[in-house]
Amino acid sequence: MLVLARPPPSPPLNLSLRSPLAHGDLNPNRLLLLLPFHAPPNSMAAATGTRRRRRRSGGGRGGLEVTCMANQRRVRMVAKQIQRELSDMLLTDKVLQYAVLPEASLGADRYLSSLTTISDVEVSGDLQVVKVYVSVFGDERGREVAIAGLKAKAKYVRSELGRRMKLRLTPEIRFIEDDSLERGSRVLAILDRLKDEKKRIEEDDEQFEQSNISEEDEDDKDEPDERIIYVK
Amino acid sequence: MTKAIPRIGSHRNGRIGSRKNGRRIPKGVIHVQASFNNTIITVTDVRGRVVSWASAGTSGFKGTRRGTPYAAQAAAVNAIHTAVDQGMQRAEVMIKGPGLGRDAALRAIRRSGILLSFVRDITPMPHNGCRPPKKRRV
Numbered sequence: 001m002l003v004l005a006r007p008p009p010s011p012p013l014n015l016s017l018r019s020p021l022a023h024g025d026l027n028p029n030r031l032l033l034l035l036p037f038h039a040p041p042n043s044m045a046a047a048t049g050t051r052r053r054r055r056r057s058g059g060g061r062g063g064l065e066v067t068c069m070a071n072q073r074r075v076r077m078v079a080k081q082i083q084r085e086l087s088d089m090l091l092t093d094k095v096l097q098y099a100v101l102p103e104a105s106l107g108a109d110r111y112l113s114s115l116t117t118i119s120d121v122e123v124s125g126d127l128q129v130v131k132v133y134v135s136v137f138g139d140e141r142g143r144e145v146a147i148a149g150l151k152a153k154a155k156y157v158r159s160e161l162g163r164r165m166k167l168r169l170t171p172e173i174r175f176i177e178d179d180s181l182e183r184g185s186r187v188l189a190i191l192d193r194l195k196d197e198k199k200r201i202e203e204d205d206e207q208f209e210q211s212n213i214s215e216e217d218e219d220d221k222d223e224p225d226e227r228i229i230y231v232k
Numbered sequence: 233m234t235k236a237i238p239r240i241g242s243h244r245n246g247r248i249g250s251r252k253n254g255r256r257i258p259k260g261v262i263h264v265q266a267s268f269n270n271t272i273i274t275v276t277d278v279r280g281r282v283v284s285w286a287s288a289g290t291s292g293f294k295g296t297r298r299g300t301p302y303a304a305q306a307a308a309v310n311a312i313h314t315a316v317d318q319g320m321q322r323a324e325v326m327i328k329g330p331g332l333g334r335d336a337a338l339r340a341i342r343r344s345g346i347l348l349s350f351v352r353d354i355t356p357m358p359h360n361g362c363r364p365p366k367k368r369r370v
Contacts, residue, residue: 074370081370084268087330091355112351115327117335119301137335166369181301185339188305192343 069125078167082130083121085164086157090116095156099149114138116146119178123171130171133178143177150175257283259322259349260315264308264337269296271304271333273311275320283318286311288333301336308340315346322347326354 070078089096098105100116120133134150136143150157154173162170260283263274274285288303291310297303315323323346327334342348 077370081368084330084368091330091353092357110352112353115334115338115351115353117332118330119332119335135335137338164367181335181339184302185305185336185343188340189343 070127075123075125075127078127079121079123079130081165082123082132082161082171083118085161086118086121086132089157089160089164090118093160096150096153099153100146102145102149114142114146116150119181127167128169128171130173132173132175133180134175135178135181147175147177255283256319257315258319260320260324262311262315262323262325262341263328264325264333265328266304266331266333266337267329268299268331270298271307271331271337273304273307273337275311275315275323283320284311284314299332301332304333304336305340307333308337309344312341312344312346316344320346322349324348324350324352326352328353328355330355 090100101112101114103113115137117135117137118132119135122131122133123129134147136146138146154175158170158173161173255277257277259278261276261278261280263276265272265274270288272285272287275283277283286307288298288300288307291303291306293300293303293306312320323341325338325341325348327338338348338351
């Protein structure tokens with residue numbers, strides 16, 4: 001496997017990249033390095049078979065299938081940069097804003113019904129596929145509209161990203177709805193409610209003690225039960 | 233620069249002290265500035281006079297953790313705490329900037345029991361004014 005620190009300035013044709021065809025030994029281990037969406041559908045079956053099929057799919061390059069895995073640090077940097085660019089696009093680009101929030105085209109863009117945020121960006125190891133996790137704040141219909149709008153504009157977003165960022169190959173962008181923030185918010189709401197209930201029960205205990213000093217027998221029986229909170 | 237709002241009784245009082253404790257504000261505005269590295273939440277009244285503020289940095293987070301959505305919601309909880317004590321029931325939210333704090337702070341505000349009347353986005357948009365900083369190279 002060839003690990004590159006940064007993409008080479010010359011096109012990959014001139015490098016000494018090892019292709020399975022050139023060396024004649026169709027090692028199955030090396031073939032497994034080809035990611036599924038690069039290889040033609042019958043690549044595994046053609047491992048020991050004819051080389052003709054792969055040559056046809058490779059086109060004029062002599063059937064070279066190139067896969068480069070970038071440095072981990074670079075992958076992270078590209079992910080962060082893509083997140084910045086996409087968030088900026090959501091804020092400034094009119095086309096994207098109309099896709100996410102259709103009433104913005106009518107002029108109602110200051111009072112929002114839903115708010116779209118890009119919560120996370122995951123880039124594959126070879127910088128070819130980007131999964132963008134989008135979180136939408138708003139009601140159910142707003143969320144559907146926003147996600148559908150974004151998915152419809154995926155190609156436009158890809159071309160815009162290619163224009164803004166200097167990457168060798170602009171990656172394919174997939175938008176995925178992210179409800180982790182929503183779930184986290186629900187969990188925190190439940191925790192807050194439990195805390196409030198516990199505090200209220202403790203306050204009731206204190207008031208109970210202060211008001212009924214004489215009836216101590218009943219207090220002893222009731223308090224242990226009230227202090228135990230069963231959390232399901 | 234404080235907002236110069238004329239007060240009639242200031243001559244008699246002689247001293248423009250902070251009347252924080254006496255104010256009851258039923259309706260206010262919550263400003264959320266969400267950048268990539270931090271989130272600042274400011275609670276003001278309708279005219280813009282600040283009641284209280286909190287940021288992810290002042291809520292006990294340092295460094296890269298200030299930019300996370302959990303830090304934003306902790307800051308929101310801290311900022312609203314003072315406001316709720318002063319009796320704020322409804323609020324309008326103004327959001328500025330990209331960043332994860334937008335969503336998280338909004339959810340925290342909704343969870344806290346304050347009624348959200350409007351959500352506005354006031355990210356400053358130049359009509360092609362100043363030259364932006366140079367593009368980052370990755």
